[in-house]
Amino acid sequence: MPERIDFWGIPHTWGPPEVYAYGIMGLASLVLLFRLYQAVSLWWRLGRSEKRWDQLHIRVWRLIKYAIVQVRVLSQRYPGVMHIALAWAFFVFLWGTILATIHSHFITFLRGNTYLIYKLVLDLFTLVFLVGAVMAAYRRYIQRPRRLTLAPRFTYSLVLIVVIVVGGLAVTSTRLAVERPEWAWWTPFAWLVGQLWLSTGASDQALLNWHLGLWAFHLLSAATLFVTLPMSTMLHVVTGPLNVFFSKLDRPMGQLAPQPQTSAGEPLFVTSLRDLTWKQLLDSEACTECGRCQDACPAFAAGTPLSPKELMVDIRTALRRDGRTLLKNGNGSDKVPALVGEVVKDAILWSCTTCGACVRECPVFIEHVDTMVDMRRQLVNEGRMDSMLQEALANLGRYGNSFGQSERVRARWAQTLETPIKDARKESVEYLWFVGDYASYSTTLTDITRKTAEVFQKLGLDFGILYDGERNAGNDVRRVGEEGLYDMLVHRNAAVLSRCSFKAIITTDPHSYNTLKNEYPREVLDGRPVLHYTELLDQMLASGALKFTHRLGYTVTYSDPCYLGRYNGVYDAPRRLILATGCQLIEMPRCGDRAACCGAGGGRIWMEEQAVQERPSEARIREAVKLDNVQTLVVTCPKDVTMYRDAVKTTGYENRMAVKELIELIHAALC
Amino acid sequence: MHIVVPVKLVPDLVEELVIDPSGTTLDPDTLRLQLNEFDGHAIEQAILLKERGGGQVTVMAPDVEGVDDVLYTAAAKGADRLIKLCGNFGQSVNNHAMACAVANLIKPLQPDLVLTGVQSHSDLDGSMGPLLAAYLGFPYVGYIAGVTLSDGRAVVRKEYPGGLVAEMEVVLPAVLGIQAADQPPRYVAFTRIRQAMKTASIEEQTVEGLDVSGGPTVSRMYKPEAAARATMIEGKPDEVASRLVELFRELGVL
Ligand code: SF4
Ligand code: SF4
Numbered sequence: 001m002p003e004r005i006d007f008w009g010i011p012h013t014w015g016p017p018e019v020y021a022y023g024i025m026g027l028a029s030l031v032l033l034f035r036l037y038q039a040v041s042l043w044w045r046l047g048r049s050e051k052r053w054d055q056l057h058i059r060v061w062r063l064i065k066y067a068i069v070q071v072r073v074l075s076q077r078y079p080g081v082m083h084i085a086l087a088w089a090f091f092v093f094l095w096g097t098i099l100a101t102i103h104s105h106f107i108t109f110l111r112g113n114t115y116l117i118y119k120l121v122l123d124l125f126t127l128v129f130l131v132g133a134v135m136a137a138y139r140r141y142i143q144r145p146r147r148l149t150l151a152p153r154f155t156y157s158l159v160l161i162v163v164i165v166v167g168g169l170a171v172t173s174t175r176l177a178v179e180r181p182e183w184a185w186w187t188p189f190a191w192l193v194g195q196l197w198l199s200t201g202a203s204d205q206a207l208l209n210w211h212l213g214l215w216a217f218h219l220l221s222a223a224t225l226f227v228t229l230p231m232s233t234m235l236h237v238v239t240g241p242l243n244v245f246f247s248k249l250d251r252p253m254g255q256l257a258p259q260p261q262t263s264a265g266e267p268l269f270v271t272s273l274r275d276l277t278w279k280q281l282l283d284s285e286a287c288t289e290c291g292r293c294q295d296a297c298p299a300f301a302a303g304t305p306l307s308p309k310e311l312m313v314d315i316r317t318a319l320r321r322d323g324r325t326l327l328k329n330g331n332g333s334d335k336v337p338a339l340v341g342e343v344v345k346d347a348i349l350w351s352c353t354t355c356g357a358c359v360r361e362c363p364v365f366i367e368h369v370d371t372m373v374d375m376r377r378q379l380v381n382e383g384r385m386d387s388m389l390q391e392a393l394a395n396l397g398r399y400g401n402s403f404g405q406s407e408r409v410r411a412r413w414a415q416t417l418e419t420p421i422k423d424a425r426k427e428s429v430e431y432l433w434f435v436g437d438y439a440s441y442s443t444t445l446t447d448i449t450r451k452t453a454e455v456f457q458k459l460g461l462d463f464g465i466l467y468d469g470e471r472n473a474g475n476d477v478r479r480v481g482e483e484g485l486y487d488m489l490v491h492r493n494a495a496v497l498s499r500c501s502f503k504a505i506i507t508t509d510p511h512s513y514n515t516l517k518n519e520y521p522r523e524v525l526d527g528r529p530v531l532h533y534t535e536l537l538d539q540m541l542a543s544g545a546l547k548f549t550h551r552l553g554y555t556v557t558y559s560d561p562c563y564l565g566r567y568n569g570v571y572d573a574p575r576r577l578i579l580a581t582g583c584q585l586i587e588m589p590r591c592g593d594r595a596a597c598c599g600a601g602g603g604r605i606w607m608e609e610q611a612v613q614e615r616p617s618e619a620r621i622r623e624a625v626k627l628d629n630v631q632t633l634v635v636t637c638p639k640d641v642t643m644y645r646d647a648v649k650t651t652g653y654e655n656r657m658a659v660k661e662l663i664e665l666i667h668a669a670l671c
Numbered sequence: 672m673h674i675v676v677p678v679k680l681v682p683d684l685v686e687e688l689v690i691d692p693s694g695t696t697l698d699p700d701t702l703r704l705q706l707n708e709f710d711g712h713a714i715e716q717a718i719l720l721k722e723r724g725g726g727q728v729t730v731m732a733p734d735v736e737g738v739d740d741v742l743y744t745a746a747a748k749g750a751d752r753l754i755k756l757c758g759n760f761g762q763s764v765n766n767h768a769m770a771c772a773v774a775n776l777i778k779p780l781q782p783d784l785v786l787t788g789v790q791s792h793s794d795l796d797g798s799m800g801p802l803l804a805a806y807l808g809f810p811y812v813g814y815i816a817g818v819t820l821s822d823g824r825a826v827v828r829k830e831y832p833g834g835l836v837a838e839m840e841v842v843l844p845a846v847l848g849i850q851a852a853d854q855p856p857r858y859v860a861f862t863r864i865r866q867a868m869k870t871a872s873i874e875e876q877t878v879e880g881l882d883v884s885g886g887p888t889v890s891r892m893y894k895p896e897a898a899a900r901a902t903m904i905e906g907k908p909d910e911v912a913s914r915l916v917e918l919f920r921e922l923g924v925l
Contacts, residue, residue, distance in 0.1 A: 259862075267862050380858070380860050381862065383857040383859065385858060390858040393858060394858070397861065398705070405685060406685050406687065408686070408687070482860060483861075483862065484860055484861025484862035484864070484865060485860075487861070488861055
């Protein structure tokens with residue numbers, strides 16, 4: 001009966017092979033643990049505290065789903081398959097070693113069919129691994145996608161793991177060549193390689209010598225992997241799963257952490273690495289440099305200096321370079337480059353639209369946007385911003401809107417309506433419509449705003465607005481990093497809302513929607529829902545309260561606004577409404593949670609335009625015009641209308657593509 | 672180096688201006704005030720000078736609606752002393768009266784430099800700077816776009832129309848009318864202003880003896896009356912051009 005024999009063919013000349021095999025690996029493990037401890041203790045001791053230990057069952061579940069099954073890695077086919085092949089092969093090898101150890105020292109069970117299946121599985125995964133390795137080499141060195149870095153450290157890791165696995169294969173195959181057991185076909189791949197050994201005509205003794213040498217080499221290469229792991233790109237096998245385990249659970253994606261505070265209760269601004277939390281530092285250590293975030297980043301695609309991947313790498317480089325110095329200095333003077341401004345340049349931070357595509361894409365759950373905003377808060381605190389943003393913020397502070405217009409004219413658009421809108425401050429309403437700045441003030445949008453009101457009126461909604469009592473909801477103010485101004489705006493809006501009687505808030509602007517829904521203090525809403533108008537109309541569609549009289553018959557495509565889709569998961573409601581108006585919907589390649597950003601978010605709409613190769617909005621229009629027969633781009637965000645109407649002009653597609661707010665379709669199909 | 676910056680608040684033109692029923696002044700109830708833009712530059716210039724060479728900055732402003740915000744914002748930028756001028760500042764107060772009273776308060780502060788916005792859109796009888804200089808007996812230079820200090824003197828940059836720039840030296844103490852600071856006024860984060868509110872204190876000083884006589888009297892205040900005088904000339908460019916020439920001839924400009 002076949003049975004696993006420990007240390008087959010290894011002579012006892014220098015004592016039992018266990019002693020030096022376990023000796024070497026034990027030593028390597030000690031070095032590994034010590035170095036890991038050093039790395040972990042650095043971010044642990046340097047970073048501020050942050051609670052990420054709660055809800056362990058969800059964390060374990062995430063670990064299984066994202067670190068072991070790796071569903072996010074798999075969401076992109078080629079790199080997914082490639083990585084799964086390598087990772088799962090290593091999981092199997094790890095289990096193989098664990099089982100072998102159990103067999104040697106505790107329960108002898110690797111014999112008979114169990115042993116054969118054991119061998120077969122290991123053999124097959126060797127093949128799987130090699131397929132993965134070839135795919136990896138082909139991708140990095142031949143395909144060379146821009147998102148991957150060509151640096152020796154990646155080559156080192158790839159070569160090392162290939163050497164380990166091929167070494168193992170060589171050991172097994174020489175053994176098979178010497179033993180030539182009848183179950184050899186249970187390890188088909190190794191047996192084929194064994195045939196190669198045999199074809200050389202070498203004597204059994206020569207093969208035994210080879211076997212010994214290869215075995216020693218395999219042992220040493222495995223030890224090398226252990227010893228160098230903490231400094232190599234393979235570190236991600238530790239930090240990646242850790243980062244998944246400690247990922248954010250306490251708040252939805254659309255809720256930023258409040259400004260950190262010092263122990264004295266003063267606002268704390270991020271100026272150095274030690275102002276980040278240990279989790280933010282771990283984020284940087286966990287980055288695998290897979291570049292998925294960079295691929296998805298509209299700012300990077302536009303040619304701005306921002307790459308979310310490089311952001312993480314820069315923080316990590318600084319952490320490894322300056323971390324110890326900072327620890328030693330305590331809170332004394334830092335002779336190291338400043339985190340904000342030097343390690344991460346202002347222009348990089350200002351390039352982000354906070355679209356969240358990077359966060360959505362990252363296989364190890366890195367939270368780029370939160371860290372970015374934390375650093376922006378420091379820039380704002382020091383007044384380091386362009387003059388347009390400065391003016392917008394000053395206007396928001398003084399007039400409650402970025403347009404620098406009087407709040408008294410906020411509801412001027414409503415004056416020309418046939419039926420006046422209720423003032424929610426004076427009458428109780430069922431739906432309180434939070435209109436938002438752009439819909440209220442932008443002269444190109446007020447027509448759409450009026451149509452929205454007409455649709456609501458036609459549907460007999462009992463609704464009202466706050467008139468000059470409304471202020472900018474603050475979503476983007478917060479994301480710009482002006483937390484104090486955000487608090488003030490929330491305070492003002494909350495004061496008005498608390499005096500109104502309503503059952504739900506509806507918004508037309510996904511940005512206002514996001515902050516009202518996810519960030520406003522609980523007592524303001526008191527359990528009452530915040531709905532985007534598409535959600536409300538979709539409900540009415542389902543209940544039969546909304547019925548269309550005309551079928552529009554357009555062929556359209558739909559661009560999900562970041563703060564409606566990715567941030568809040570509203571994907572289906574607008575699509576159902578589009579179909580209900582009798583339009584045919586053709587999706588763009590980047591749609592749903594992968595929808596591309598228009599470039600306006602995170603306060604970018606208030607900033608000076610950067611020198612870019614292609615504006616995000618223009619790239620999106622080009623994506624839309626590639627679709628056959630599509631003549632209309634439907635959006636559900638006032639800022640989108642502004643951005644894309646500009647972009648169809650600048651790309652010269654004005655006659656080819658119309659940009660419509662969904663409410664315009666609904667208005668047309670209804671009235 | 673002690674720099675005093677007397678500033679004033681002026682009607683915010685973003686808000687619709689309503690004329691008081693008396694027809695001679697703006698309706699105080701609908702009026703919203705804000706820091707005079709040039710005074711904002713004067714504060715910025717003072718802070719910049721302090722940052723470069725040290726010293727003390729005192730900002731003073733009349734006690735009108737919004738004055739606390741203005742003063743705390745100045746403190747958040749780096750002003751050391753905040754003075755609120757209390758008194759009866761009806762709209763009849765003219766710059767002559769104000770300058771005289773303020774000069775009396777500035778004198779005991781023994782400033783090395785007084786910076787003030789070169790003008791404001793609510794000035795009716797000349798700007799504050801020269802008036803202050805006269806009452807203080809200091810030299811005055813206006814329309815300044817940049818100041819450097821070096822032992823007892825200020826080197827100031829003054830821009831003339833047509834792109835001419837002059838640099839001149841002024842012996843301190845002096846009054847400078849600031850048109851633009853070396854850098855545009857910085858953004859002050861709300862958190863900073865809030866912190867300043869906690870740490871800084873505003874002193875109140877009473878402005879005595881405002882002699883409002885002798886100032887200009889407004890006999891009528893009214894909004895520009897719309898008149899339909901524009902004529903659109905249409906046609907091809909050369910037709911439009913010849914019609915223009917004709918019109919100029921008719922009007923006697925050619
Ligand atoms: S949030 Fe969007 S713009 Fe910002 S880094 Fe991520 S992908 Fe780029
Ligand atoms: S941040 Fe995440 S998605 Fe981006 S390179 Fe690193 S691991 Fe990949």
